Amino acid sequence: MKTQQTAEGVARPAGRPRSEKADRSIIEATLELLGEGIGVSELSIESIAGRAGVGKTTIYRRWSNKEDLVVDALATLKPPIPLPQGGTVRDDLVTYLRVIQEESRHHRTRCIMNIAMSDSERHPRLAERFRELAVEPRRAVVAAVLRRGMETGELRADLDVDMALALLSGAMIWSTKWSHSGDHQADLPERIVDEALKGFRPRPSTPEP
Amino acid sequence: MKTQQTAEGVARPAGRPRSEKADRSIIEATLELLGEGIGVSELSIESIAGRAGVGKTTIYRRWSNKEDLVVDALATLKPPIPLPQGGTVRDDLVTYLRVIQEESRHHRTRCIMNIAMSDSERHPRLAERFRELAVEPRRAVVAAVLRRGMETGELRADLDVDMALALLSGAMIWSTKWSHSGDHQADLPERIVDEALKGFRPRPSTPEP
Amino acid sequence: MKTQQTAEGVARPAGRPRSEKADRSIIEATLELLGEGIGVSELSIESIAGRAGVGKTTIYRRWSNKEDLVVDALATLKPPIPLPQGGTVRDDLVTYLRVIQEESRHHRTRCIMNIAMSDSERHPRLAERFRELAVEPRRAVVAAVLRRGMETGELRADLDVDMALALLSGAMIWSTKWSHSGDHQADLPERIVDEALKGFRPRPSTPEP
Amino acid sequence: MKTQQTAEGVARPAGRPRSEKADRSIIEATLELLGEGIGVSELSIESIAGRAGVGKTTIYRRWSNKEDLVVDALATLKPPIPLPQGGTVRDDLVTYLRVIQEESRHHRTRCIMNIAMSDSERHPRLAERFRELAVEPRRAVVAAVLRRGMETGELRADLDVDMALALLSGAMIWSTKWSHSGDHQADLPERIVDEALKGFRPRPSTPEP
DNA sequence: CTATAAACGAGACGGTACGTCCAGTCTTGCT
DNA sequence: AGCAAGACTGGACGTACCGTCTCGTTTATAG
Numbered sequence: 027m028k029t030q031q032t033a034e035g036v037a038r039p040a041g042r043p044r045s046e047k048a049d050r051s052i053i054e055a056t057l058e059l060l061g062e063g064i065g066v067s068e069l070s071i072e073s074i075a076g077r078a079g080v081g082k083t084t085i086y087r088r089w090s091n092k093e094d095l096v097v098d099a100l101a102t103l104k105p106p107i108p109l110p111q112g113g114t115v116r117d118d119l120v121t122y123l124r125v126i127q128e129e130s131r132h133h134r135t136r137c138i139m140n141i142a143m144s145d146s147e148r149h150p151r152l153a154e155r156f157r158e159l160a161v162e163p164r165r166a167v168v169a170a171v172l173r174r175g176m177e178t179g180e181l182r183a184d185l186d187v188d189m190a191l192a193l194l195s196g197a198m199i200w201s202t203k204w205s206h207s208g209d210h211q212a213d214l215p216e217r218i219v220d221e222a223l224k225g226f227r228p229r230p231s232t233p234e235p
Numbered sequence: 236m237k238t239q240q241t242a243e244g245v246a247r248p249a250g251r252p253r254s255e256k257a258d259r260s261i262i263e264a265t266l267e268l269l270g271e272g273i274g275v276s277e278l279s280i281e282s283i284a285g286r287a288g289v290g291k292t293t294i295y296r297r298w299s300n301k302e303d304l305v306v307d308a309l310a311t312l313k314p315p316i317p318l319p320q321g322g323t324v325r326d327d328l329v330t331y332l333r334v335i336q337e338e339s340r341h342h343r344t345r346c347i348m349n350i351a352m353s354d355s356e357r358h359p360r361l362a363e364r365f366r367e368l369a370v371e372p373r374r375a376v377v378a379a380v381l382r383r384g385m386e387t388g389e390l391r392a393d394l395d396v397d398m399a400l401a402l403l404s405g406a407m408i409w410s411t412k413w414s415h416s417g418d419h420q421a422d423l424p425e426r427i428v429d430e431a432l433k434g435f436r437p438r439p440s441t442p443e444p
Numbered sequence: 445m446k447t448q449q450t451a452e453g454v455a456r457p458a459g460r461p462r463s464e465k466a467d468r469s470i471i472e473a474t475l476e477l478l479g480e481g482i483g484v485s486e487l488s489i490e491s492i493a494g495r496a497g498v499g500k501t502t503i504y505r506r507w508s509n510k511e512d513l514v515v516d517a518l519a520t521l522k523p524p525i526p527l528p529q530g531g532t533v534r535d536d537l538v539t540y541l542r543v544i545q546e547e548s549r550h551h552r553t554r555c556i557m558n559i560a561m562s563d564s565e566r567h568p569r570l571a572e573r574f575r576e577l578a579v580e581p582r583r584a585v586v587a588a589v590l591r592r593g594m595e596t597g598e599l600r601a602d603l604d605v606d607m608a609l610a611l612l613s614g615a616m617i618w619s620t621k622w623s624h625s626g627d628h629q630a631d632l633p634e635r636i637v638d639e640a641l642k643g644f645r646p647r648p649s650t651p652e653p
Numbered sequence: 654m655k656t657q658q659t660a661e662g663v664a665r666p667a668g669r670p671r672s673e674k675a676d677r678s679i680i681e682a683t684l685e686l687l688g689e690g691i692g693v694s695e696l697s698i699e700s701i702a703g704r705a706g707v708g709k710t711t712i713y714r715r716w717s718n719k720e721d722l723v724v725d726a727l728a729t730l731k732p733p734i735p736l737p738q739g740g741t742v743r744d745d746l747v748t749y750l751r752v753i754q755e756e757s758r759h760h761r762t763r764c765i766m767n768i769a770m771s772d773s774e775r776h777p778r779l780a781e782r783f784r785e786l787a788v789e790p791r792r793a794v795v796a797a798v799l800r801r802g803m804e805t806g807e808l809r810a811d812l813d814v815d816m817a818l819a820l821l822s823g824a825m826i827w828s829t830k831w832s833h834s835g836d837h838q839a840d841l842p843e844r845i846v847d848e849a850l851k852g853f854r855p856r857p858s859t860p861e862p
Numbered sequence: 863c864t865a866t867a868a869a870c871g872a873g874a875c876g877g878t879a880c881g882t883c884c885a886g887t888c889t890t891g892c893t
Numbered sequence: 894a895g896c897a898a899g900a901c902t903g904g905a906c907g908t909a910c911c912g913t914c915t916c917g918t919t920t921a922t923a924g
Contacts, residue, residue: 045915614827622784640820
């Protein structure tokens with residue numbers, strides 16, 4: 027007989043149950059090291075075990091490889107700043123971009139960005155997990171904002187929501203990564219949103235509303 | 236006496252000159268391995284030396300670390316498709332994005348993208364080098380296209396060139412990386428350019444020119 | 445109250461009594477593994493527990509260390525061939541040595557010899573136990589044979605019994621271990637006994653009785 | 654081309670030659686640890702490497718297993734006291750046994766005895782090496798003494814030399830290991846030799862020569 | 863008929879050592 | 894002086910057991 031029956035009627039495996047404390051300290055150590063700038067490839071199980079005050083076995087018992095561990099560690103990071111919304115579409119978009127910008131400036135969140143941006147071909151599970159955790163929720167929020175704008179007439183009725191999102195987010199990331207000056211540009215979100223809203227083409231001589 | 240005098244009168248160091256063959260085979264081996272999906276972190280000097288048929292010392296003599304070697308290896312890869320230009324601004328932009336898209340679909344070029352996208356905090360020299368090699372030349376070319384459009388009136392006269400470039404390139408990369416469907420979307424460049432050209436806001440009832 | 449009263453009037457501790465079945469299967473598993481050529485140092489508690497179908501705790505509850513367990517396991521092995529006696533002293537001594545020789549040729553008994561011969565400084569309890577179990581009983585038997593010979597005049601009246609025993613047993617073990625040819629020498633016991641009986645010195649020209 | 658030619662015309666393998674210093678410090682560390690009472694089974698490569706200030710690889714490069722290393726370590730220990738000889742046969746034999754006795758009382762030499770006595774089935778190479786190093790040389794020396802005695806008439810002309818050696822050496826080791834009192838018996842060598850010389854049988858009433 | 867109490871199997875715990883692999887350095891004799 | 898070869902120290906890998914520690918279950922007597 028390999029399982030036991032608890033009072034609640036929930037079967038559970040024989041033997042000493044796995045320690046939640048160990049779980050937590052392993053995840054925490056992983057995030058700490060990641061946050062200190064250690065990359066996924068440089069991250070060593072041994073250092074995690076040491077930092078967590080845990081035997082290597084305890085890690086290997088739970089995760090068969092480093093990626094799975096990192097994935098689970100990321101999963102514990104909730105989207106830290108859910109988008110506040112309610113203003114004009116422009117304001118909401120600017121706020122959204124500012125959140126991205128801030129995330130890439132603060133410690134732990136930047137490390138996550140780095141992981142996410144890291145070679146997704148070698149760490150496919152990781153990339154997939156990151157999409158679920160970080161990309162999709164935001165996409166949903168911004169898509170809602172954009173659709174609201176389309177209904178109110180603030181935005182074109184035939185706007186391609188996915189494309190708009192790609193333009194905004196992509197421009198933000200690209201600028202942060204590749205703009206001439208590596209230094210912080212406080213008004214970047216506004217500039218991106220305004221440029222995207224206007225489009226590239228000249229408007230016929232019609233005053234903006 | 237540490238230098239010798241060649242017939243051409245050019246001073247050069249004493250002793251056996253460095254073998255150009257070794258140089259080439261090291262670079263070639265590096266690119267091969269990178270092209271096989273090995274990442275910068277996983278790339279081992281030992282494997283390069285083995286592949287190149289060269290002693291490890293010979294590599295360390297030339298480059299003090301792996302990054303510098305990868306940088307130089309990348310430098311030998313010329314921008315493979317210089318942007319053909321001359322059509323309408325829209326066509327040129329679509330062509331530009333298509334080049335990016337193609338690069339991320341073919342072997343060797345995709346590996347470079349991956350390197351470029353890789354954690355630029357841990358490999359700062361690499362990122363910098365990539366900017367010089369791949370980003371800046373393209374930025375220059377597209378900037379020229381955009382400025383031409385501004386002169387001809389095809390684009391707004393007050394267009395923010397850097398921002399436009401960020402919007403286009405960023406959207407392309409973002410879509411490739413994070414769009415729902417991982418599969419190829421042939422019309423992505425057109426859709427991005429058109430959406431960016433139009434802007435998000437509705438136009439007053441004015442027929443497009 | 446911590447003890448219980450059995451019908452036989454023997455006090456015994458409260459709670460579930462220790463399982464004799466577990467006792468037996470642990471000892472049996474230990475002897476099996478030892479008999480398979482596993483040495484004391486290589487013998488792992490985990491493998492014993494596995495073989496015995498028992499938790500490690502059940503072993504550690506009974507024996508605080510591996511040595512104590514091996515000692516108890518050895519204790520269950522009775523001296524397998526008590527010396528048959530009754531012939532001439534020479535015959536009895538030859539028979540005794542033949543028993544030693546046979547023991548070092550058969551499976552389970554050889555493994556015990558090996559254990560006994562193993563580094564007795566690191567396993568002192570084990571060596572002590574082995575003396576009690578295996579050495580002393582035999583010494584007693586052979587001492588009786590020798591004393592009988594001294595009484596009947598077959599042996600010198602001033603023979604040093606301990607020394608004689610050391611000479612005979614020591615020579616047997618030494619020969620088995622270090623003789624030129626590792627192969628079996630069927631007449632070894634006879635040769636040892638005869639040589640020991642005669643002594644090294646030449647006899648004056650007196651015919652043997 | 655895998656070898657190089659030295660001035661002396663001796664071919665030698667390409668690459669950096671193995672460090673003799675490392676060789677020596679590994680052997681020395683091994684003997685130190687063994688001398689501290691660590692047994693062959695308990696001896697860990699890691700501790701040897703640490704003590705020797707050497708990487709584990711450097712050990713594994715030279716010896717594929719622990720036994721081979723211990724064998725080579727033992728090989729560096731010369732027979733510490735070559736038998737002095739020249740007195741009567743009895744005196745020489747007593748001296749020989751005293752050397753054995755002393756060796757089992759002093760530090761480094763006792764550890765060698767222990768190794769030699771250790772389970773020779775699990776460490777067969779080790780036992781074989783010990784025979785070559787320690788057993789055979791002594792056998793030769795004592796055999797010479799015995800043969801001298803046979804020529805001078807001090808010993809029986811038909812003495813079985815191997816058997817005599819087994820009786821003497823075996824009795825010494827047996828007594829040291831299994832005699833009642835573990836304590837030192839200073840006159841053990843004399844007692845053994847005298848008992849062996851006399852033989853067990855009573856002599857006819859003939860005065861000793 | 864319960865309560866108490868210890869032993870039971872299972873297996874997770876923090877560790878140590880294993881033998882392998884590679885990093886980056888050093889040391890040969892040859893070119 | 895550069896070169897290929899290969900040994901050097903060092904450190905992480907993933908595995909096997911160590912001896913200890915929970916778990917829920919089982920098996921006894923004591924009340």
